[in-house]
Amino acid sequence: MCSFVPLRLICGEDVIWQNPRPSSTLLCRPIYFKFVNENKLDIKEEMAMVEAEITALKPSVISNNINVKHSMLMTMIDGKIASHLSQTSMQTCDICKAVPSEMNDLKKIKENISSDLYKYGLSTLHAWIRCMECMLHIAYRLEFKKWQARDEASKTMMKNRKLSIQQKFRDQMGLLIDVVKQGAGTTNDGNTARTFFRNPEKTADITGLSPELIQKFAVILRVVSSGQPINTDTFADYAQKTAQLYVELYSWYFMPASVHKLLLHGAEIIKHFSILPIGQLSEEASEARNKDFRKIREHHTRKFSRVATNEDIFNGFITSSDPYLSSIRPVLKKNYKRQVTDEMKLLLLSDNSLDQENVEFVDVTNMVDSDFSEED
Template sequence: MIDTKVCNSLIDTISAMRCYLCNCTSKSFNDINKMINQEIVTDHLKFGLSSLHCCIRCFEFLLHLSYELEILKWQARSKEEKESVAKRKRIIQAAFKTELGLNVDKPKAGSGTSNDGNTARCFFEKYEKSAQITGIDEDIIHRFYMILQAISCGYQIVVDNFRQYAVELAKDIVKSFGWYYIPTLVRKLLIHGPDIIQNLFLLIGQMSEDAQEACNKFFELYRLHYARKNYRQKTMEDVFKRFLVASDPYISSCRKFPVKPLKSLSAETINLLSAPGVDTQHEDDQSKIDSTSASESGTDVEDYDYLENRNFFL
């Protein structure tokens, strides 16, 4: 999975404020009816949708929108407007730190800003408190949370239900905050998201870049301690080989994975998903066949299941 910057570079998009799917600029994003009927480049749908970056960008969109609520403008031009925005920003940052313990929109040494995935998830999970702090309608933040849950849960999404839900949210945003242009990635999620979901080979939740982002700390570790420093090409070669070793299926199967707590989906999110049809009789027959095959080969059932799972990764 790649992010929007890589997509723009691959297809030579002129500006980050221009959508690489329909070639529209940010000034046209608030015309929802036009955006729905806009023709898109179907070949570019293969780049997918980054669920983690969508969560962060939606969070930043609502956060920056709350900064401008006093001046009701997309950009602060005059000195008075900039002072008003800066003052409201400090108040909101202090409120998030006091109420939720979150450092929002603050620089971090060597790693951008504090607006990471964990901060964004906490923002949407505590949508009632977030709406109270930011002054944005609670229903808008809640519906963003439902959409982000749907694209990251790993289940099959009903495209028609998702499209209707997302378009209604986009129209409500334009109706309430028509003076603020919807960012490129947020618009991509709400308008082009259903087409991307329908075009993907795998489920959208399985195409997340969480694992890729989690490897950044290992990249720094391998480059610092396990790579030659004489040439950049040699450095990258050693890091790449170290990643090949770490990602070997057998070595991965020996690693003890941390147990993560599961979170239940809300009723609105479940309405956007399709319930899989399960044939219990077929599963029972298949389990009997697997058990018989395992016993005939002299392998325990647990070992057989382990080998079956390992073959899946191979």
């Protein structure tokens, strides 16, 4: 599925309109969808097609003297697509081509940086999930401290430890972790990951990992998805320190490519998007659309022909993201207070035109779960 989210309307330096919830599907407009096996999909071809359409975009003429130019950023992609585009495997860093065994060598100078891939952004939603999974995989292996469980003894140890950690998360935090869902990956989604990092002490207690490292990851993840402008210098420093701490503590577990990308290339990628904070370029809206897709198809479509079903799905997307309808909907109250800690403040730019007095704190939390079903 290919969709786009309008983020901001500017006139010179002035921000005329700002999407208050870039990660919500409220304004996520559909472009097209296709029924095709994800592995058979020619992503290069799809990208070329969308890129050609972007190039051919003409300014919208509102009146005689008002023209709106469109600039599109292709950041609503996940790690899978990013590695397709750079033709690397999921385990290799698409930007510096580091392979797993090189990941924990922070001093190694990377020369072949593909900075042309910065434009695909950081996939902040998937960063949450990948960081949580990295922490979990270390936790499962804490008893034998090796990247791979090769012998039977380690395999059994890992299996038992995994079960006990899963049980504790279930009992103490109500979280289902790493449970395989039929036909749809695992239960590890953005909300699970956010809960995982919300209380570093407790998570550390359950997993046996360093609370300091979990805390550092939590700060980084919340900063990149805050939707606020980031101070790339302090961010780079903080991310580097986090990577160092990781390597000091768990050198035996090669840092996954997605975690490596966040920590070691994050600052440069954030810098690449000078116009908009990285948190507003998340792929979350597009991901949440997949869930809507199933709901709309089940409950809001005519079933007598495939053409009719698809037409109704598309219309469902159009109406549920209608700019006028979305603008008159009451804003849902959040159930927890967003807290910007002092540690986070150090990594955010405060003297920016986008300070909290002018613009509401951009809400990047996934509200879509309730968005659609409540209306149902």
